[in-house]
Amino acid sequence: MLKKVFGSAVFGVEATTITVEVNVDSGIGYHLVGLPDNAIKESNYRIAAALQNNGYKIPGKKITINMAPADLRKEGSAYDLTLAIGILAASKQIQAETLEKYLIMGELSLDGSLQPIKGALPIAVKAREEGFKGFILPAANAKEAAIVDGLEVYGVETIKQVINYFDKGEPLEQTIINTREEFYKNLEFPEFDFSDVKGQEGIKRCMEIAAAGGHNIILIGPPGAGKTMLAKRLPSILPPMTLHEALETTKIHSVVGRIKDSGLMAQRPFRSPHHTISDVALVGGGAFPQPGEISLSHNGVLFLDELPEFKRGVLEVLRQPLEDREVTISRAKFTVTYPSSFMLVASMNPSPGGYFNDTNAPVTSSPAEMQRYLSKISGPLLDRIDIHIEVTPVPFDKLSDDRKGETSVDIRKRVTKAREIQTDRFKESDVVHYNAQMNTKQIRKYCLLDEASKELLKTAMERLNLSARAYDRILKVSRTIADLEGVEGVNGSHISEAIQYRSLDREGWLG
Known part of the structure; x- marks a missing residue:
């Protein structure tokens, strides 16, 4: 007898429905076809034990299972439940008249309990698109899948519950979440607050500008x-995520199985990989491509601490994603694209010893050593970082001051107001939402300069030997400073402040 059960495979951040065709016929043997990986090929051992421990069995007949489309590689253990229910239905051990109305996924333990799966959210989105009535999956993933409206989501603990639902009509408990209510309820501020930072008023100003315009900063x-300390507090002043951004971000984290029982993500991600990270782990990829750290930072912050300690090849792969705000991973048979619109925050010491060229420093380095250390970061990568700023140690009198600084809540209000101006400015664009994303045409349109400002910028360009990309960065930052002030035009004071934030372009800044 032939039975069809439906599962799903995730490629990139999108799901593809997989039809599992189970045919039980006279003879003997177990044949699984349709490009399954080793985890799926091993599933018959898990299925056999799980069924045996729940009063059922794999029939001693010829079982042929095809996973269609057969030319698409399937991977992972999430098809265990799909295959098990298909075998039971095809061998007439259970009645399952409504089986084709549901999408079923789950990894089986030997006792029949279900382990969580990856990619529940994109699978649920695809199930709704294709008109399935419901989605049956492990209880640990139920909240994540229930974010999708218009789809019945049933979180189950064991295979026995699924069998009884189809065979005996025993009801399953539907997981229902009010997505909007859940999202706005969880829009709380992170634990790190700018009021904890003593002194550093100039740096806080830089962070505010960076947050307001979505600019990369070093x-x-x-x-x-x-x-x-400053970098960790940056997410606390970024505008709250919109519902669309939250869904987009949750989908990426769902693919790598990082959502667990939390449902919709309401906080902007903050990722801080160690400097020993490989280029594949940072950008994404592998034999079966997975999102990397830059995609997990989508709509949030990627913090690279001690930037020169990262391998040069790893840093160079950042260049294209910083420009295009997406990563495309190509293989011989397929191509996947992951979104990667993130704010890059990097930090570094000015020399191998950690200090500026200062004779009073505990460890001194010569200008040549400092220059060699800084040259580990390529010019093209630095060009893509809008704001370069020097951070000096906080003097004792400010460090011992008991007065609290300005809170993240207050700074966030100004940042959000500036972002609203930008949202209105770019409302006709689908790809540009804030100043850092502006293309050349938009820079020329929205960053008009008077003659005095042009002269000031020309002088800076000539003296600092800046590239055309650095020129654009200065204009973008100037536009953001003007937005924070709530003024329409960019003037000389905005240009002057933006030029100050190109420390690594200044000759002799090492002292």
């Missing part, structure tokens, strides 16, 4: 100056 300073 912090240069000696150990203990507060670079990491």
Whole structure:
């Protein structure tokens, strides 16, 4: 007898429905076809034990299972439940008249309990698109899948519940989540707050500008100056995620199985990979491509601490995603694209010893050593970072001051107001939402300069020997500074401040 059961495969951040055709006939043997990987080929052992421990069995007949489309490679253990229910239905051990109305996924333990799967959210989105009535999956993933409206989601603990649902009509408990209510309820601020930072008013100003325009930023300073402390607090002043951004971000984290029982993500991601990371782990890829750290940072912050310690090849792969805000991974048989619109925050010491060229420093380095250390970061990568700023140690009188600084809530209000101006400005564009994303045409349109400002920028370009890309960066940052002030035009003071934020372009900044 032939029975069809439906599962799903995830490629990139999108799902594809897989039809599992199970045919039980006279004879003997177990044949699984349709490009399954080793985890799926091993599933018959898990299925056999799970069925045996729940009063059922794999029939001693010829079982042929085809996973269609047969030319698409399937991977992972999430098809265990799909295959098991298909075998039971095809061998007439259970009645399953409504089987084709449901999409079924889950990894089986030997006792029949279900383990969580990856990619539940994109699978649920695809199930709704294709008109399935419901989605049966492990209880651990139920909240994540229930984000999708218009689809009945049933989280189950064991295979026995699924069998009784189809065979005996025993009801399953539907997981229902009010997505909007859940999202806005969880829009709370992170634990790190800018009020904890003593002094560093100039750096806080830089962080505010970076957050307001979505600009990439690099912090240069000696150990203990507060670079990491400041970077960790950046998400607390970014505007709250929109529902669309939250769904987009949750989908990426779902693919790598990082959502678990939390449902919709309401906080912007903050990723801080170690400097020993490989280029594949950072960008994504592998034999079966998975999102990397830059995609997991989508709509959030990617923090690279001690930037020169990262392998040069790893840093160079950042260049294209920083420009295009997406990563395309190509293989011989398929291509996947992951979104990667993130804010890059990097920190570094000015020298191998950690200090500026200062005779009073505990460890000194010569200008030549400092220059060699800085040259580990390529010019093209630095060009893609809008703001370069020096972070100096906080003096004792400010460090011991008990007064609290400005809170993240207050800074966030100004940032959000500036972002609203940009949203209105770029409302006709689908790809540009804030100043850092502007293309050349938009820069010329929205960053008009008077003659005095042009002269000021020309002088800076000539003296600092800036590239055309750095020129655009200065204009973008100037536009953001003007937005924070709520003024229409970019003037000389905005240009002057933006030029100050190109420390690594200045000759002799090493002292």
